[in-house]
Amino acid sequence: MYYEKLSAQELEREYASLKRQYENEKGRGLSLNMARGKPGSEQLDLSNGLLDILSSKSSCIGSDGQDLRNYGILQGIDECRKLFGDMLGVDADKVMVGGSSSLNMMFDTVSCMMTKPIAEGCKPWYEVENRKFLCPVPGYDRHFAITQYYGFEMIPIPMSEDGPDMDMVEKLVNSDPSVRGIWCVPKYSNPQGITYSDETVRRFAALKPAAEDFRIFWDNAYCIHDVTDNPETLLNIYDECVKTGNEDLPLLFCSTSKITFPGAGVAAMAASDNNMKVLMERYKYQIISYDKLNMLRHVKYFGDFNGMLEHMKKHKKVLKPKFDIVLNTLERELVPVGVGKWTKPNGGYFVSVDVYEGTAKRVVALCGEAGVVLTGAGATYPLGIDPKDSNIRIAPTFPPNDELQTAVDVFCICVKLAALEKMLDK
Amino acid sequence: MYYEKLSAQELEREYASLKRQYENEKGRGLSLNMARGKPGSEQLDLSNGLLDILSSKSSCIGSDGQDLRNYGILQGIDECRKLFGDMLGVDADKVMVGGSSSLNMMFDTVSCMMTKPIAEGCKPWYEVENRKFLCPVPGYDRHFAITQYYGFEMIPIPMSEDGPDMDMVEKLVNSDPSVRGIWCVPKYSNPQGITYSDETVRRFAALKPAAEDFRIFWDNAYCIHDVTDNPETLLNIYDECVKTGNEDLPLLFCSTSKITFPGAGVAAMAASDNNMKVLMERYKYQIISYDKLNMLRHVKYFGDFNGMLEHMKKHKKVLKPKFDIVLNTLERELVPVGVGKWTKPNGGYFVSVDVYEGTAKRVVALCGEAGVVLTGAGATYPLGIDPKDSNIRIAPTFPPNDELQTAVDVFCICVKLAALEKMLDK
Numbered sequence: 001m002y003y004e005k006l007s008a009q010e011l012e013r014e015y016a017s018l019k020r021q022y023e024n025e026k027g028r029g030l031s032l033n034m035a036r037g038k039p040g041s042e043q044l045d046l047s048n049g050l051l052d053i054l055s056s057k058s059s060c061i062g063s064d065g066q067d068l069r070n071y072g073i074l075q076g077i078d079e080c081r082k083l084f085g086d087m088l089g090v091d092a093d094k095v096m097v098g099g100s101s102s103l104n105m106m107f108d109t110v111s112c113m114m115t116k117p118i119a120e121g122c123k124p125w126y127e128v129e130n131r132k133f134l135c136p137v138p139g140y141d142r143h144f145a146i147t148q149y150y151g152f153e154m155i156p157i158p159m160s161e162d163g164p165d166m167d168m169v170e171k172l173v174n175s176d177p178s179v180r181g182i183w184c185v186p187k188y189s190n191p192q193g194i195t196y197s198d199e200t201v202r203r204f205a206a207l208k209p210a211a212e213d214f215r216i217f218w219d220n221a222y223c224i225h226d227v228t229d230n231p232e233t234l235l236n237i238y239d240e241c242v243k244t245g246n247e248d249l250p251l252l253f254c255s256t257s258k259i260t261f262p263g264a265g266v267a268a269m270a271a272s273d274n275n276m277k278v279l280m281e282r283y284k285y286q287i288i289s290y291d292k293l294n295m296l297r298h299v300k301y302f303g304d305f306n307g308m309l310e311h312m313k314k315h316k317k318v319l320k321p322k323f324d325i326v327l328n329t330l331e332r333e334l335v336p337v338g339v340g341k342w343t344k345p346n347g348g349y350f351v352s353v354d355v356y357e358g359t360a361k362r363v364v365a366l367c368g369e370a371g372v373v374l375t376g377a378g379a380t381y382p383l384g385i386d387p388k389d390s391n392i393r394i395a396p397t398f399p400p401n402d403e404l405q406t407a408v409d410v411f412c413i414c415v416k417l418a419a420l421e422k423m424l425d426k
Numbered sequence: 427m428y429y430e431k432l433s434a435q436e437l438e439r440e441y442a443s444l445k446r447q448y449e450n451e452k453g454r455g456l457s458l459n460m461a462r463g464k465p466g467s468e469q470l471d472l473s474n475g476l477l478d479i480l481s482s483k484s485s486c487i488g489s490d491g492q493d494l495r496n497y498g499i500l501q502g503i504d505e506c507r508k509l510f511g512d513m514l515g516v517d518a519d520k521v522m523v524g525g526s527s528s529l530n531m532m533f534d535t536v537s538c539m540m541t542k543p544i545a546e547g548c549k550p551w552y553e554v555e556n557r558k559f560l561c562p563v564p565g566y567d568r569h570f571a572i573t574q575y576y577g578f579e580m581i582p583i584p585m586s587e588d589g590p591d592m593d594m595v596e597k598l599v600n601s602d603p604s605v606r607g608i609w610c611v612p613k614y615s616n617p618q619g620i621t622y623s624d625e626t627v628r629r630f631a632a633l634k635p636a637a638e639d640f641r642i643f644w645d646n647a648y649c650i651h652d653v654t655d656n657p658e659t660l661l662n663i664y665d666e667c668v669k670t671g672n673e674d675l676p677l678l679f680c681s682t683s684k685i686t687f688p689g690a691g692v693a694a695m696a697a698s699d700n701n702m703k704v705l706m707e708r709y710k711y712q713i714i715s716y717d718k719l720n721m722l723r724h725v726k727y728f729g730d731f732n733g734m735l736e737h738m739k740k741h742k743k744v745l746k747p748k749f750d751i752v753l754n755t756l757e758r759e760l761v762p763v764g765v766g767k768w769t770k771p772n773g774g775y776f777v778s779v780d781v782y783e784g785t786a787k788r789v790v791a792l793c794g795e796a797g798v799v800l801t802g803a804g805a806t807y808p809l810g811i812d813p814k815d816s817n818i819r820i821a822p823t824f825p826p827n828d829e830l831q832t833a834v835d836v837f838c839i840c841v842k843l844a845a846l847e848k849m850l851d852k
């Protein structure tokens with residue numbers, strides 16, 4: 001019963017039937033949320049042991065003999081730099097461990113470059129008129145928001161199965177000196193769950209930017225966040241950039257927000273010595289030292305990077321059924337009618353659904369009226385403008401499984417209903 | 427034996443004697459530190475219970491029903507906003523609880539105003555040529571460093587027993603539109619331990635700044651940090667500013683860095699609705715939420731503000747003997763020879779010593795050679811330039827008492843030796 005093959009009369013009949021289903025769901029007084037990429041409470045419980053790991057009887061003396069309860073060690077404790085170095089694929093001495101938020105470290109990094117040049121002879125970005133930033137779409141709304149706040153023109157770069165359209169990236173970066181950066185979630189991208197291909201990573205490493213201070217913001221937020229038994233691998237961008245003599249190009253970020261506790265985890269970044277020098281020159285004025293006791297908690301809890309990988313298997317066990325609920329329901333409800341396309345991610349936090357063109361806003365509104373909160377339509381595009389009004393980000397992690405099933409059922413009804421409204425010009 | 431009354435011959439004899447004492451100390455291979463305002467380990471132990479307060483069996487549900495292990499509540503949990511509101515003397519709804527560092531919140535605030543106007547119709551500070559900031563001296567080097575980093579001309583304002591020279595502050599602030607802010611540590615100031623008088627606070631509240639976006643950075647770092655049984659009180663600047671219709675003037679900061687664990691405590695700021703609106707507009711892009719579990723730990727540990735005040739009595743018990751060691755030794759060694767002046771603080775973290783003019787750098791160097799590390803001479807002045815080369819900040823809190831006694835003994839020898847070198851033109 002492909003909608004496109006139905007007669008007007010058949011469409012009307014289907015519309016009437018769906019409308020009844022929708023009104024029925026609406027009458028149930030639902031209050032469900034598939035909006036934000038928040039871990040569910042079962043996931044949070046996995047890390048509760050972190051709260052026991054330090055006690056008044058613990059030694060808080062770090063590996064270098066310093067009392068971690070006191071000021072000091074601006075770049076983070078060595079044990080924790082090693083942990084994040086292993087996570088990001090770089091030596092520990094390239095790592096700075098910050099507060100609890102990698103988003104904050106990205107914000108600080110952009111903020112730094114706004115008023116201080118990252119490379120000698122360059123202007124602070126504040127003084128760069130028509131400064132531009134590349135934004136792979138669909139992408140992460142909070143990335144785009146930072147460059148929006150700082151007055152960048154944001155250029156959408158379409159995503160393919162291999163990552164951002166590298167022909168477009170190369171053309172823009174290598175020819176336009178006003179292009180100063182690009183946002184990347186290179187593994188299990190937000191929201192599509194796409195892992196950049198080796199070829200894509202190599203092309204990033206081989207960029208020859210027109211602007212000397214062009215930087216790749218490589219937010220490896222989901223680097224160990226598999227949700228199926230088919231884990232994907234990402235080529236090491238830093239190693240590739242060393243090979244091309246471009247080690248100043250990438251700035252790497254990650255955190256334990258979706259490993260332990262969002263907001264109460266630990267965040268880190270890695271960068272070349274040149275980049276780190278400029279950033280540390282800022283950090284030394286910004287703060288005396290970050291929360292080393294929380295770093296110590298994480299180091300003690302995981303032991304090492306392998307311990308972290310083991311921990312992630314527990315998350316996978318919780319998350320796989322949730323992704324299955326979403327994907328199976330989409331398959332069952334939408335494939336037969338030929339409406340919608342979506343990715344089937346092996347990791348990350350989202351399912352990215354492209355609904356019938358021109359109906360994403362309507363789908364979100366219909367869901368909202370029926371008590372199912374979705375991420376706003378357009379949120380995955382700079383300035384919230386999805387030119388096709390088609391992409392919706394589904395976040396399956398937070399609701400309990402039964403609520404998630406109901407929410408996706410409602411979502412599918414709304415996707416079909418909105419498509420029929422459009423086809424029937426209602 | 428006032429040095430000034432001694433003959434050249436007597437001075438030479440004293441010099442020779444001190445030189446022997448100094449060489450003797452130097453030979454002991456000391457390694458002592460009176461440089462930074464770090465709590466000692468006995469103080470840190472006072473808060474070890476904080477590490478037991480949350481466990482895997484604790485409820486982490488906040489007063490509003492949200493799971494504090496997850497994202498959310500950007501402005502900080504209500505319970506903690508109340509605690510800091512009481513500390514800063516404002517309603518909880520004026521408070522934002524940030525990460526672990528009030529310095530970071532001050533940096534972020536200046537950083538915010540560099541690129542976004544805090545008041546309508548004003549320019550971002552980046553665009554203000556010849557932007558100036560007032561710096562009461564002696565003062566806190568890390569304050570000055572922030573405005574140095576952001577390219578402000580820093581104007582030293584002499585401190586009196588009542589606080590900054592308000593004639594000078596009024597004249598500059600009310601007439602010069604390029605003056606955009608002032609750094610204040612209004613209670614038990616760093617380094618002198620001076621509490622601003624009621625009159626001084628009222629004059630601050632009554633300022634009529636030439637620049638609409640002039641702001642008072644009111645760093646109440648030592649608001650409850652008594653070290654004697656003669657606690658001082660500070661007039662509530664926010665209340666005074668409300669009375670004068672100037673509630674947008676002050677930005678209040680504090681933290682638990684010197685109450686619980688430096689770097690692993692909780693920091694907060696308070697501001698008028700107008701100011702907070704601009705700052706929150708930045709914070710919402712900067713971070714999703716700060717570490718609410720650490721907020722919860724602090725709230726549970728103290729119960730309320732009174733619990734915090736009780737806790738501070740334990741700090742006082744540890745600190746009073748340390749301040750006594752410094753002050754008694756200075757009294758015994760320096761008063762008889764008529765060299766040096768210093769404050770006798772009732773709170774805070776420092777003793778500010780003015781040594782013989784033109785010898786502060788030499789004293790610090792002499793101490794360093796003898797294994798006693800002091801805060802660099804000049805550190806208490808913008809750009810590290812003390813025009814009289816006279817002020818030295820002594821931080822008595824970190825060393826154990828016996829080491830502190832030795833360190834101050836060496837310090838007094840060096841103060842006298844440097845004075846004699848100067849008098850004898852050596």
